Amino acid sequence: MxxxxxxxxxxxxxxxxxxxxxxxxxxxxxxxxxxxxxxxxxxxxxxxxxxxxxxxxxxxxxxxxxxxxxxxxxxxxxxxxxxxxxxxxxxxxxxxxxxxxxxxxxxxxxxxxxxxxxxxxxxxxxxxxxxxxxxxxxxxxxxxxxxxxxxxxxxxxxxxxxxxxxxxxxxxxxxxxxxxxxxxxxxxxxxxxxxxxxxxxxxxxxxxxxxxxxxxxxxxxxxxxxxxxxxxxxxxxxxxxxxxxxxxxxxxxxxxxxxGGLDAMYQRNQDKAKLLYDVLDESNGFYAGHAQREDRSLMNVTFRLPSDELTDQFVGEAKKQSLTDLKGHRSVGGIRASIYNAMPLAGVEKLRDFMVEFKEKNAK
Amino acid sequence: MxxxxxxxxxxxxxxxxxxxxxxxxxxxxxxxxxxxxxxxxxxxxxxxxxxxxxxxxxxxxxxxxxxxxxxxxxxxxxxxxxxxxxxxxxxxxxxxxxxxxxxxxxxxxxxxxxxxxxxxxxxxxxxxxxxxxxxxxxxxxxxxxxxxxxxxxxxxxxxxxxxxxxxxxxxxxxxxxxxxxxxxxxxxxxxxxxxxxxxxxxxxxxxxxxxxxxxxxxxxxxxxxxxxxxxxxxxxxxxxxxxxxxxxxxxxxxxxxxxGGLDAMYQRNQDKAKLLYDVLDESNGFYAGHAQREDRSLMNVTFRLPSDELTDQFVGEAKKQSLTDLKGHRSVGGIRASIYNAMPLAGVEKLRDFMVEFKEKNAK
Ligand SMILES: Cc1ncc(COP(=O)(O)O)c(C=O)c1O
Ligand SMILES: Cc1ncc(COP(=O)(O)O)c(C=O)c1O
Ligand SMILES: [Mg+2]
Ligand SMILES: [Mg+2]
Ligand SMILES: [Mg+2]
Ligand SMILES: [Mg+2]
Known part of the structure; x- marks a missing residue:
């Protein structure tokens, strides 16, 4: 395979x-x-x-x-x-x-x-x-x-x-x-x-x-x-x-x-989304979430970086680590990480780690 | 497989x-x-x-x-x-x-x-x-x-x-x-x-x-x-x-x-359909085609047997020989053999042989 x-x-x-x-x-x-x-x-x-x-x-x-x-x-x-x-x-x-x-x-x-x-x-x-x-x-x-x-x-x-x-x-x-x-x-x-x-x-x-x-x-x-x-x-x-x-x-x-049913699925989805939103919340605005905190989605995590150049760099470097399709929709811009039911925890963890590292390297 | x-x-x-x-x-x-x-x-x-x-x-x-x-x-x-x-x-x-x-x-x-x-x-x-x-x-x-x-x-x-x-x-x-x-x-x-x-x-x-x-x-x-x-x-x-x-x-x-293109495909389709229509034409009416000869389809070969009992027997015995889905549409009855592009010649030959044998055993 x-x-x-x-x-x-x-x-x-x-x-x-x-x-x-x-x-x-x-x-x-x-x-x-x-x-x-x-x-x-x-x-x-x-x-x-x-x-x-x-x-x-x-x-x-x-x-x-x-x-x-x-x-x-x-x-x-x-x-x-x-x-x-x-x-x-x-x-x-x-x-x-x-x-x-x-x-x-x-x-x-x-x-x-x-x-x-x-x-x-x-x-x-x-x-x-x-x-x-x-x-x-x-x-x-x-x-x-x-x-x-x-x-x-x-x-x-x-x-x-x-x-x-x-x-x-x-x-x-x-x-x-x-x-x-x-x-x-x-x-x-x-x-x-x-x-x-x-x-x-x-x-x-x-x-x-x-x-x-x-x-x-x-x-x-x-x-x-x-x-x-x-x-x-x-x-x-x-x-x-x-x-x-x-x-x-x-x-x-x-x-x-x-x-094991939708209760278990929901727990997984909450856990996965929390990994990414915690990075946003602790990034001092480097990753600026599009949605207000109380209304943000467990399925599509949308955020912006300080510049278009950094956004492109983020997408490019992520792809090299086999993290793909992260570009936000053209009407909102920035990044969108869709973490539906079938996205494994390991995938979200890898993205989380990438985001933390990327911020450390690029935040002023 | x-x-x-x-x-x-x-x-x-x-x-x-x-x-x-x-x-x-x-x-x-x-x-x-x-x-x-x-x-x-x-x-x-x-x-x-x-x-x-x-x-x-x-x-x-x-x-x-x-x-x-x-x-x-x-x-x-x-x-x-x-x-x-x-x-x-x-x-x-x-x-x-x-x-x-x-x-x-x-x-x-x-x-x-x-x-x-x-x-x-x-x-x-x-x-x-x-x-x-x-x-x-x-x-x-x-x-x-x-x-x-x-x-x-x-x-x-x-x-x-x-x-x-x-x-x-x-x-x-x-x-x-x-x-x-x-x-x-x-x-x-x-x-x-x-x-x-x-x-x-x-x-x-x-x-x-x-x-x-x-x-x-x-x-x-x-x-x-x-x-x-x-x-x-x-x-x-x-x-x-x-x-x-x-x-x-x-x-x-x-x-x-x-x-090799649609000319070749057409030749194959003509050859396949001829195998079945020849059986119909040589069956002395045991297999009665639904369509008039000059208008019959190379894709869906429709015909009737002398009785509903024989039709069911045909479908059942064919299935035992791994020839499936031969029952005609309810609105026309009888048998329908759909022999689209992807049906191999070998499949049509096997059906042809089955039809010949079935007729020999069951025609009065
Ligand atoms: C919320 C929502 N509604 C509607 C659509 C449109 O669906 P489709 O492209 O299957 O028409 C989409 C996505 O594509 C969607 O995310
Ligand atoms: C000639 C013809 N037209 C229309 C249809 C209907 O197609 P569908 O079931 O995709 O709507 C079919 C077959 O199903 C057909 O054979
Ligand atoms: Mg879509
Ligand atoms: Mg109306
Ligand atoms: Mg259909
Ligand atoms: Mg009109």
């Missing part, structure tokens, strides 16, 4: 090595089947059992009740930006959006094409470095739904708990934190996440939707965009992304059996 | 073994990268080069000129059923549909939701066992486009050449024949194919669109559904299905380098 690096990419992102090894082992033929996962019909008993196991794993990890449908869709989270208002926003209704970073803004852009919207809070004036308190939200009690982004991947701000929105269905883009800790799904109307951060490869998006909301889908809307159709057909109205669902099954097996 | 079967699934379908071996070899780390194809950012130099190579391979295999954009999309061919009219069918216009089987009908169903349509020909009265002659088509010279299905996967009828439609943009669902032989792309306005038959795994769909048609896309339509947006962003407006595109690159490498 070629030497592996520690890859801090924001997505597609690092995967658990045992999952990659399973995929590798069975790539030419699933045991007892004699054909690759890439070759078998989505209607075969083998694949149906894989898809059912993926769903059962998610239901177990997140204690998802039968009041919710779990869908496996294509199109990424961006297609959800459109599908949500197309399905849930009726004529004459309005939807509330909480804007805590880039992705929430992009979600709003698509919703505006479909109907009335209102901004319940916008963090723009402080460059999306913090989250609203519950009292700050300008909520419409008649809203069709309220949308928020639980972890803003680019800015690195993450809600610790759900905003309080009363009876209005809460819709959450959980793309970059999904499965990082336990969740009370019953608080949500709809929760969605593209898989390519914590759950699998790109090309499959998980949508968890309260079944009573399915009746809002207009039978005359485009078939692939209709949640009711996907729920009625167990995500097999058309050919699903079979490989992605297979990997999702393996990743959730890993969470259940190797990690 | 577990023993492999010969898998005649209609899709997801058999893959070239060298492609599966490449995927397996590099699953833990792409050479020189140190991370899996599943883990690297779609914006990384490594992935961008893979996507560009996939596109370059397609352009080479099909001689696609710069007048066309090549897109890699999610949502399967069914999402194309909606995207095509949403992008190409303007207000007050009408689109023509040629119906030669199940998939064309499903495409029409979605188009009707978006605007005016007209049926240029419908094979229903003979249960979709044949194709129209050019003179049979009821064409509207003002149509926004004319849609047809070059190979009907379920019925097993396949056009030998494009229907003649004058100046109206020709839109083709080539899902189940894409890359089986050379094609004159300049005859098409848009050609699309989900990958899971001839081109790769499920989860990625290739769309080849004449660039002048892109201006029909309304900037106010949902972002993910807008061809212009995908073309402007090289299919990276959002996270593309990276693994699927990688496999597409490997499959097209195989076509170029191992097979």
């Amino acid at each position: 070629t030497q592996r690096v520690y890859n801090f990419s924001a997505g597609p992102a690092v995967m658990p090595v045992p999952v990659l090894e399973s995929i590798q082992r069975d790539m030419l033929a699933l045991p007892g089947v004699g054909a690759s996962i890439l070759e078998i019909s989505h209607r075969s008993g083998t694949f149906v059992a894989i898809a059912e196991a993926a769903e059962a794993n998610l239901r177990k990890l997140l204690s998802i009740s039968d009041d919710y449908a779990v869908l496996f869709l294509q199109g990424g989270s961006r297609l959800q930006f459109s599908m949500i208002p197309m399905n849930l926003l009726g004529k004459g209704q309005s939807a509330d959006y909480i804007l805590t970073g880039s992705w929430g803004n992009d979600a709003l852009k698509e919703a505006k094409k479909e109907g009335e919207t209102s901004v319940a809070w916008d963090g723009k004036s402080t460059n999306y470095d913090r989250l609203p308190k519950n009292g700050d939200l300008k909520l419409n009690p008649q809203a069709a739904y309220i949308h928020y982004t639980s972890n803003e991947t680019i800015q690195g701000v993450q809600f610790k708990s759900e905003p309080e929105v009363g009876e209005v269905p809460l819709v959450c883009d959980a793309s970059s934190e999904f499965l990082y800790k336990p969740l009370d799904v019953s608080k949500y109307g709809l929760l969605y996440a593209c898989a390519q951060k914590n759950a699998g490869p790109s090309g499959v998006t998980v949508v968890i939707i309260r079944k009573d909301l399915l009746k809002r889908s207009d039978p005359n809307m485009p078939g692939y965009l209709n949640y009711q159709i996907h729920a009625d057909n167990g995500s097999m109205w058309n050919t699903p992304p079979t490989f992605g669902i297979y990997v999702l099954k393996l990743v959730t097996d890993w969470l259940l059996n190797d990690v | 577990t023993q492999r079967v010969y898998n005649f699934s209609a899709g997801p379908a058999v893959m070239p073994v060298p492609v599966l071996e490449s995927i397996q070899r590099d699953m833990l780390a792409l050479p020189g990268v140190g991370a899996s194809i599943l883990e690297i950012s779609h914006r990384s130099g490594t992935f961008v080069a893979i996507a560009e190579a996939a596109e370059a391979n397609l352009r080479k295999l099909l001689s696609i000129s710069d007048d066309y954009a090549v897109l890699f999309l999610q949502g399967g061919s069914r999402l194309q059923f909606s995207m095509i009219p949403m992008n190409l069918l303007g207000k007050g216009q009408s689109a023509d549909y040629i119906l030669t089987g199940s998939w064309g009908n499903d495409a029409l169903k979605e188009a009707k939701k978006e605007g005016e349509t007209s049926v240029a020909w419908d094979g229903k009265s003979t249960n979709y066992d044949r194709l129209p002659k050019n003179g049979d088509l009821k064409l509207n010279p003002q149509a926004a486009y004319i849609h047809y299905t070059s190979n009907e996967t379920i019925q097993g009828v396949q056009f030998k050449s494009e229907p003649e439609v004058g100046e109206v943009p020709l839109v083709c669902d080539a899902s189940s024949e894409f890359l089986y032989k050379p094609l004159d792309v300049s005859k098409y306005g848009l050609l699309y194919a989900c990958a899971q038959k001839n081109a790769g795994p499920s989860g990625v769909t290739v769309v080849i669109i004449r660039k002048d048609l892109l201006k029909r896309s309304d900037p106010n339509m949902p972002g993910y559904l807008n061809y212009q947006i995908h073309a402007d962003n090289g299919s990276m407006w959002n996270t593309p299905p990276t693994f699927g595109i990688y496999v597409l690159k490997l499959v097209t490498d195989w076509l170029l380098n191992d097979v």
Whole structure:
């Protein structure tokens, strides 16, 4: 095997090595089947059992009740930006959006094409470095739904708990934190996440939707965009992304059996993030965190160095030590270390050590 | 390695073994990268080069000129059923549909939701066992486009050449024949194919669109559904299905380098199909082909046995000989042997021998 690096990419992102090894082992033929996962019909008993196991794993990890449908869709989270208002926003209704970073803004852009919207809070004036308190939200009690982004991947701000929105269905883009800790799904109307951060490869998006909301889908809307159709057909109205669902099954097996569930995963994630945030907090401003302390993300650690030259030097020297993909998103700059579920503690420790050394050498 | 079967699934379908071996070899780390194809950012130099190579391979295999954009999309061919009219069918216009089987009908169903349509020909009265002659088509010279299905996967009828439609943009669902032989792309306005038959795994769909048609896309339509947006962003407006595109690159490498191009591929496909059709033709009606002789498909060989009992017996005994997935689609019944590009000659020969023997034992 070629030497592996520690890859801090924001997505597609690092995967658990045992999952990659399973995929590798069975790539030419699933045991007892004699054909690759890439070759078998989505209607075969083998694949149906894989898809059912993926769903059962998610239901177990997140204690998802039968009041919710779990869908496996294509199109990424961006297609959800459109599908949500197309399905849930009726004529004459309005939807509330909480804007805590880039992705929430992009979600709003698509919703505006479909109907009335209102901004319940916008963090723009402080460059999306913090989250609203519950009292700050300008909520419409008649809203069709309220949308928020639980972890803003680019800015690195993450809600610790759900905003309080009363009876209005809460819709959450959980793309970059999904499965990082336990969740009370019953608080949500709809929760969605593209898989390519914590759950699998790109090309499959998980949508968890309260079944009573399915009746809002207009039978005359485009078939692939209709949640009711996907729920009625167990995500097999058309050919699903079979490989992605297979990997999702393996990743959730890993969470259940190797990690030991989401409480244990959460503890690991807290421990990992603390290693890096401690360096920031003790750096006398050499590493300046983008997010306010109480709102910073356990998944995407964003910070700036004193100059662009030092930032480039940091990225270059890190890469020589097999610490890759640390450049921040162009819209925020600086450094972003994405430390999703599958990033091992050893990778974060190595980055921590590098950061301490780099500061010692370069701080004035 | 577990023993492999010969898998005649209609899709997801058999893959070239060298492609599966490449995927397996590099699953833990792409050479020189140190991370899996599943883990690297779609914006990384490594992935961008893979996507560009996939596109370059397609352009080479099909001689696609710069007048066309090549897109890699999610949502399967069914999402194309909606995207095509949403992008190409303007207000007050009408689109023509040629119906030669199940998939064309499903495409029409979605188009009707978006605007005016007209049926240029419908094979229903003979249960979709044949194709129209050019003179049979009821064409509207003002149509926004004319849609047809070059190979009907379920019925097993396949056009030998494009229907003649004058100046109206020709839109083709080539899902189940894409890359089986050379094609004159300049005859098409848009050609699309989900990958899971001839081109790769499920989860990625290739769309080849004449660039002048892109201006029909309304900037106010949902972002993910807008061809212009995908073309402007090289299919990276959002996270593309990276693994699927990688496999597409490997499959097209195989076509170029191992097979030797689409002329050679076409010869192989003709040879393979002849083996099975000869058995049908010489079976005195024991194997009754669904499609009329001149319209039958080189990809999906559909036929019936004298009784349902014999059909079940055929499927069961074939499976014992590692010939799998031969049951016909529920809407046509009987047997369907899908013999896509990657089905080796040896697999078809084995099926041929089985069919001959089965007939000898069971014909009265
Ligand atoms: C929070 C969040 N929402 C949405 C997206 C968009 O997902 P996709 O690229 O799959 O459309 C991303 C990441 O890419 C994200 O991090
Ligand atoms: C000719 C044809 N068109 C469309 C489809 C639908 O593709 P998908 O399931 O990817 O939506 C298929 C097969 O599944 C097909 O064979
Ligand atoms: Mg991404
Ligand atoms: Mg609406
Ligand atoms: Mg299929
Ligand atoms: Mg229109």
